[in-house]
Amino acid sequence: MNSANVVTIALSKGRILEESLPLLSALGLEPAGDIDRLLRVPSKAADVQFLIIRPTDVPTYVEYGAADMGIVGKDILMEHGGAALYEPLDLNIARCRLSVAAPKGYVPTPGKRLRVATKYPEITKRHYAARGEQVEIIKLYGSMELAPLVGLSDVIVDLVATGKTLLANGLVEIEQIGPVTSRLVVNKASMKMKHARIRELLVQFEATVRG
Ligand SMILES: Nc1ncnc2c1ncn2[C@@H]1O[C@H](COP(=O)(O)OP(=O)(O)OP(=O)(O)O)[C@@H](O)[C@H]1O
Numbered sequence: 080m081n082s083a084n085v086v087t088i089a090l091s092k093g094r095i096l097e098e099s100l101p102l103l104s105a106l107g108l109e110p111a112g113d114i115d116r117l118l119r120v121p122s123k124a125a126d127v128q129f130l131i132i133r134p135t136d137v138p139t140y141v142e143y144g145a146a147d148m149g150i151v152g153k154d155i156l157m158e159h160g161g162a163a164l165y166e167p168l169d170l171n172i173a174r175c176r177l178s179v180a181a182p183k184g185y186v187p188t189p190g191k192r193l194r195v196a197t198k199y200p201e202i203t204k205r206h207y208a209a210r211g212e213q214v215e216i217i218k219l220y221g222s223m224e225l226a227p228l229v230g231l232s233d234v235i236v237d238l239v240a241t242g243k244t245l246l247a248n249g250l251v252e253i254e255q256i257g258p259v260t261s262r263l264v265v266n267k268a269s270m271k272m273k274h275a276r277i278r279e280l281l282v283q284f285e286a287t288v289r290g
């Protein structure tokens with residue numbers, strides 16, 4: 080099939096991919112290939128294919144039109160700055176929240192700049208800047224919960240779902256920044272060029288999400 084007639088959807092591998100599969104099945108769009116190894120996978124529909132990529136890369140692929148659509152967490156969109164993309168639908172999967180957490184009993188030292196470890200430096204900067212507080216941000220790529228335990232930071236900004244990871248590491252949530260779910264995003268040019276098929280997919284996704 081001519082690529083102009085194929086809709087490419089970038090899927091966030093990991094947790095979101097797992098939670099996306101039932102939605103895709105409901106639309107008759109099961110991946111038709113080994114999603115653990117292949118990076119580009121056909122679907123059961125001849126005119127839809129998937130890219131299986133790191134969640135943080137999904138907005139970039141969709142923004143540049145390498146993918147027409149994508150499924151990605153609101154956390155990643157907030158960090159990336161999602162203005163270049165359409166975000167037409169909340170898929171209501173991979174539900175969690177972005178929070179500030181600190182060691183149980185932590186009391187800030189007055190006059191000392193707060194050190195915050197996070198995978199989300201932009202969100203963190205905006206969060207503290209909104210109330211006029213300057214903080215020192217330490218960028219990490221995972222296991223944020225470790226940072227306060229070994230004195231790398233005072234607090235962390237990370238995702239919380241059940242709270243079990245915080246509890247296991249002696250941390251408590253001290254502030255909620257906002258709720259997070261996965262979103263369907265669409266490239267702006269694709270929305271015009273492939274309008275009929277993308278519109279149809281959006282309607283089907285929406286009906287499935289609403290149940
Ligand atoms: N505990 C959780 N409960 C629900 N959703 C979550 C949870 N943790 C993360 N998510 C959502 O899933 C997305 C991907 O998380 P996942 O842990 O699969 O990838 P990752 O290992 O953080 O990604 P990367 O490999 O790019 O570092 C997050 O961006 C967020 O939207």
Ligand SMILES: O=P(O)(O)OC[C@H]1O[C@H](OP(=O)(O)OP(=O)(O)O)[C@H](O)[C@@H]1O
Pocket residue numbers: 094221222237238239240241242243244245
């Ligand atoms: O509140 P909980 O239910 O414990 O979930 C929160 C944890 O989930 C995420 O990590 P994940 O399990 O994806 O591990 P990773 O970030 O190391 O990939 C997040 O970064 C927290 O560590």
